[in-house]
Amino acid sequence: MFTMGTDFKYQYAESWFRQMDKLIHYVNKDGRVNALYSTPSIYTDAKFSTNEPWPLKTNDFFPYADNPNAYWTGYFTSRPALKRYVRMMSGYYLAARQLEFFIGKSKSGSTTDSLGDALALAQHHDAVTGTEKQHVANDYAKRLSIGYKKAEELVSTSLGCLSESGSNSRCSSPTTKFGQCPLLNITYCPPSEMNLSQGKSLVVLVYNSLGWKREDVLRIPVMSDSIVVHDSEGKEIESQLLPIANVSLNLRDRHVKVYLGTSPAASPKFWVAFPASVPPLGFSTYFISSGKRSASISSTSTLNSQGNESRNLQVGQGRLKLHYDAAGSLSQYSDSKTQVEANFEQKYKYYIGQDGSGDDPQASGAYIFRPKDVVPIKTDGQVPPTILRGPILDEVHQQINPWIYQITRVYKGKDYVETEFIVGPIPVDDENGKELSTEIITSMATNKTFYTDSSGRDFIKRVRDYRSEWKIEVNQPVAGNYYPINLGIYVEDGSKELSILVDRSVGGSSIKDGQIELMLHRSMMMVVVLRKH
Known part of the structure; x- marks a missing residue:
């Protein structure tokens, strides 16, 4: 060949x-x-x-390098927002294709073709990888947005047809119109931000594109603290109101103004959270209205630096609990069902990227990860964590530093912890490129071994500073052990396992035994060297 x-x-x-x-x-x-x-x-x-x-080869060629200081492991995380956008649109495309089939593809109406074309372009090796220039990244995002808007019309029509009793598969103009909220990541959802005090109800239709039943907790921004949720049979559903953090509202105001060209008239005050159960390839309907008996409002407390609330704060309403020490740092994990108790820390750090000004001009960039130094981000003296408690979930809000905010969620009925973070803008006033990572630290003896997924499918065994098919000398001990994380990464020690799933492709590794780290964001600097000849 x-x-x-x-x-x-x-x-x-x-x-x-x-x-x-x-x-x-x-x-x-x-x-x-x-x-x-x-x-x-x-x-x-x-x-x-x-x-x-x-010969049968069952592993891969990661990490790849074309010289001792040029490991192509930076692009695993480059442009994480675009990576997330592509993944969201891929899932949306699957659901839209199903709905398009259910009602029959129209020759004149909206279709999923434009979104499919945009997603196909986004699979280019300089697209979802994040290695393109800014104006090219803007073009990919614009094409995805155009494709989404056309598919959105199809989805709204299809759901309207399916939800109206007696409608046939060729329905084209339903009377029910469903709005959608693609900007929930910035707490913006106009259909839900309505005044329910005049007897109005918000109808929430939840569609499941998977082939098995899903049970999850939905969160929707609302204006009122007097909320009640019912299912399609009129049965009241347990719900919980969580105050929206100021950092989320500030993000909303800034980005909605850019998106719409004007600031919204009012901001929602709460997230309403409630459990939803949706059949395979089907939908469920819920009704949110104003009621005499409101949803449970989360109790709020603050853990100060002296730990007056508790010397060992416990978060979690169900079998899984997180324990925080007096300084507000995560210290222990426990599960009453599996009887697992383990020391457990989460920290943030950033690598200072090489700028290419040394003897070796290879710099950290869109493709290459070449750290020069690592800087731990200390939380000492920062704003104390805020804890929100309720019957469905607990939340811990932490301002890690001026440009990192984290929300940790522990659900009553779930056996996992969910972490949401807001990062940026990453400061580069010191002219140092920064590559932000978070790390989970345990006492597990993992013997240099960890596991990462292969394109979201099987998991491959990784051993630090080792390749099974040839002898390797790793000149870059961090970058040379980074791998693409599309689905997840885990470590184990024979009795316990720590697994992390991601919502977008990122780079990750286990640089030390018992530790997992994920690179979340990158902001690079470039030095231009002019030489006179």
Whole structure:
């Protein structure tokens, strides 16, 4: 097999094929070898037909480097917002395709084609990887947004048709109109930000595109603290109100103004959280209205630096609990069902990226991760954590530093912890590029071993500073042990296992035994060196 074409060298197809035609002609004229235009499937069939044994490779080639200081492990995290956008739109596309099939594809109405095209473009190796220039990243995001808007119309129509009794599969103009909230990540959802005091109700339709039943907790921004939630049969559902953090409202105000060109008239005050159960490939309907008996309002407390509330704060209403020490740092995890109790810390740090000004001009950049130094982010003297408690979930809000805010959620009926973080803008006034990571630290003896997923499928065993097929000398002990995390990463010691799942592709590793770290964000600086000759 001879592959044809490469980056920036395949722009003139006529010239390429003319030269390839000549090569094939003269090779075949010689007669010893038969050359032809081929495809991967034709090549594979030809190899298979030789009936020869071939070695089976079950691992991969990560981490890749093309010189001792150039490990291509930075792009695992580059442009994390675009990575998340692509993943969200991929899931939305799947649901929209299903709904498009349910009601029948229209030749004149909205379709999912535009979103499918945008997602296909986003699979380019300089798109979702984050290695493109800013104006190109903007173009990918714009195409995704255009595709989403067209698919949004289809989804609204389809759900309206499916929810109206007696509607047939060819319904095209339902009377029910559903609004959607693509900007929930910045706490913006106009359909839910309505005054319910005049007897109005907010109808929430939840669609499940998966082939199995889902039970989860929904969170929707609302204006009132007098809220009651009912299911489709009129049964009241337990719900909980959580005050929206100021940092979220500030983010909302800034970005909604950019998105709409104007600031919203009023801001929601609470998230209403309630459990939802949705059948496979189906939907459930819930009703939010103003009621005499309001949803439970989360109790709020603050753990001060002296730990007056408790010397060992416990968070969690169910079997799983997190324990915080007097300084407000996570110290222990416990699960009453599995009888697991373990020391457990979470910290933030950033790597200072090489700027290319030294003897080796290789810098940290969109592709390359080359740290020069690591700086731990201390939480001493920061704002004490705020704890919200309620019947459905507990939340711990922490302002880690001026540009990192974290919310940790422990659900009563779930056996996992959920972490949401707001990062940025990363300060670069000191002219140092920063690559932000969070790390989970345990006392587990993991013997240099950890596991990462292979493109969201099987998990592959990784051993620090080791490759099973060749002897390696790792010149970059951090960057040389980073791997792509598309689904998750875990470590184990024979009796316990620590697993982390991610909501977008990032880079990660276990740099020390018992530790897992994930790179969350990157902000690089570039030095231009001018030399006089």
